[in-house]
Amino acid sequence: MRKTKTFLVFLCAILIVLYTVIQYGFFDAKLAGLVQFKLQSPDFHVTPWVYFLYAHIVTGxxxxxxxxxQIFRKQRHAKSRDMHRCLGMVYVISIFISGIVNIYLSLYATAGWIAQTGFIALDLAWMFTTYMAVAKIMRQDLPTHRxxxxxxxxxxFAAVTLRVYLGPLxxxxxxxxxxxRFTAWxxxxxxxxxxxxxxxxxSVKEPTRFAR
Incomplete structure (x- = not known):
């Protein structure tokens, strides 16, 4: 069951990344549906917004x-632990760059202040949870770090669920x-x-396991 869940997470992540790379990497960003919707507004300017979008896409x-x-792979050997640290640094740096960039993008979010507030709250929560993970591992608190x-x-993973919900909604x-507006939250x-x-x-199951 756990392997199935892990596979599905990997699959969803890869599919969304491939979709985004193809949509924005191989075609003009102006052809994307969301960008075309934004261009209907005379107050919207693609530049410099699009450069922030590309930074968000790469880091996200x-x-x-x-x-x-980082989450599912076990670090049994020294090389695995070293790889975990290196990937962890890239993960954290990517999130903080993307989070800061996203605040700018959120100010121009489609559908007004409700969507803007939803995405800004996501960006702040994203950076905060990542910061806490780093703070806990610096104190060698592995369970809390995890x-x-x-x-x-x-x-x-909101990058995946946003696209899952938006179309059907x-x-x-x-x-x-x-x-x-709904999807932003x-x-x-x-x-x-x-x-x-x-x-x-x-956390409820672990004490039971130790008791046995």
Missing amino acids: ALALLIGPF NWMLRSYALT SLALGDFELAY LCWVPNLVIIEMVIRSR
């Missing part, structure tokens, strides 16, 4: 791909802007709630 993709290796990393990656509501709040339930359930 790195974090999305590295996360599963829990904060799980929270951090749950927020990284747009069709169901018949209004892209309304769907985008729906893409990350449930992720955080679910991973918190997982963490708490593990």
Whole structure:
């Protein structure tokens, strides 16, 4: 069961990264549906917004791909631990660059202040959980470090859940802007709630395991 969940996380991350790379790497960014929607507004200017978007895509993709290796791979040997540290540094740097860049992008988010607030809250929570993970490992608190990393990656995974929810919601509501307002919160709040339930359930099981 655990292997199946791990595989699905990897698969979703890879598919979203491939989709994003193809959409923005091989084609003009102006052809993307979201960008075309933004261009309908006379106040929107592609430059310099698009450069921040590319920075977000590169750093966000790195974090999305590295996360599963950090969370699911066991560090049994010294080389594995060294690789874990190196990938962890890239993951953390990517998130802080992307988080800062995303605050700028969030100010121009489609659908007004509700979506903007949702994405800014996501960016701040993303950087905070990642900072806490780093702070805990600096104190050699491995269990707490792992829990904060799980929270951090749950927020990284918002890149996947945003795309999962946005299309069906747009069709169901018949209004892209309304769907985008919901998705700005729906893409990350449930992720955080679910991973918190997982963490708490593990903390309940662990004392039982030691007692046996």
